[in-house]
Amino acid sequence: MSKESKDIKILGIESSCDETAAAVVVNGRDVRSNVISSQIALHTLYGGVVPEIASRKHIEKINQVILQALQEANTELEEIDAIGVTYGPGLVGALLVGVAEAKAIAFAADKPLVGVHHIEGHISANYIEHKELEPPYLCLVISGGHTHLVVVKDYSHYEVIGKTRDDAAGEAYDKVARTIGLGYPGGPKIDKLAREGNPQALSFPRAMIDGAPYDFSFSGLKSAVLNYVNICQMKQEPMNEADIAASFQAAVVDVLVSKAMAAMEEFDFHKFAIAGGVAANSAIRQAFTQQCEKRGYQFYYPSPIYCTDNAAMIGAAAYYEYMSGVRHGWDLNAIPNLKLESR
Secondary structure: OOOOOOOOEEEEEEOOOOEEEEEEEEOOOEEEEEEEEEOHHHHHOOOOOOHHHHHHHHHHHHHHHHHHHHHHOOOOHHHOOEEEEEEEOOOHHHHHHHHHHHHHHHHHHOOOEEEEEHHHHHHHHHHHHOOOOOOOEEEEEEOOOOEEEEEEEEOOEEEEEEEEOOOOHHHHHHHHHHHOOOOOOHHHHHHHHHOOOOOOOOOOOOOOOOOOOOOEOOHHHHHHHHHHHHHHHHOOOOOOHHHHHHHHHHHHHHHHHHHHHHHHHHHOOOEEEEEOHHHHOHHHHHHHHHHHHHHOOEEEOOOHHHHOOOOHHHHHHHHHHHHOOOOEOOOOOOOOOOOOOOO
């Protein structure tokens, strides 16, 4: 049986931040298992992810998660065709745990090793639930560490046309949430509170960058919210946290939608996707749904479980890398600032 006609089973491993995850994915789109061990409750105690604690928890959980993923998929390690693993970007200690585990399994089981870019994984999450989605299309990746506007030319072939100059959208959400006393994780809490507020109550800035129409900047917006809160506190004036959350979120949504829709028009695309943890935000989904329907675009987004960090998306991305001939050696290393190269 030829490689093209044979089902390809990938064991995906993800440990870039505070989720230890493993999954078995067949042919890039059929998820047989997707096991995630989250550390959110632990890091909430500290108001954010503590890298050293995250790394130690990955070491504790990774073997259990992988065994559970194989069991739930009713798959033996011998049946796996390749091991896919996130090798960047992310927290270096956390990444090293996953990479070392993947290399050990690949060596012991004599399986090919495929390193996966974390952002490529997020983009590939859309293939899991949208079997009909094929390149080319435009994808907005919005997460705690990244805000990228990416032209997906083909599987594993990308052109980054815009990215954040400072804070990522998710990072701004977390910092604003902390400022108004919501705690960690900020994204879901602001999304929930914003539904009770007036998005026009406060005028926060929408950053536009001269000469870089598709780049993003959220530091000014974050600072504007912080300044507003500080002034209210100094003057002992009342604050409406729901209005702050709603007005902040409206500013983020406006910028994301305006830049993405402008790129869709310029590049003459008709398929648009979002990905990453912030893609689970209800206001962002609703705004893009409305704008894509208005313009006649097809709009794709993953379920929340595939928006946040998971290994199914890594298995999906690894499949397309594997089929294109990508193989990594035992010198594969964690690269915390790994760039998504245009190719």
